[in-house]
Amino acid sequence: MEIKRYEGTGRMSRAVVHNGTIYLCGQTAGGDSLDVKKQTAGVLLKIEELLDKYGSDKNHILSATIYLKEIGLFKDMNEVWDAWVEDGHEPARACVEAKMAADNILVEISIVAAEK
DSSP, rough: OOOOEESOOSSOSSSETTTEEEEEEEEEEOOOOHHHHHHHHHHHHHHHHHHHHHHHHHHGEEEEEEESSSGGGGHHHOOOOOOOOOOOOEEEEEEOOOOOSSTOOOEEOOOOOOOO
């Protein structure tokens, strides 16, 4: 099966599609003044846009890995996540505390989804 790589930077691809599965690289919202709720909402919007662009949607997400700058942000992030995920379409998920690439990043989410 062919592997399709999209929006490559020389270091990574923003999306990779193989055998009916879409892999998104970690998505962040950026923005120095955003709190974790606003960053989470921004990341989820980017995820929806990318999934749509490459042939899927949030109801086809198989797995999500969420990285938080501080695990104390878990409750606020989950408030946004829980409102976004539709009943019956909850993916497998992991959430961990991680050192981020930039100080202003509070949340990063990577996604694996099935094509529609």
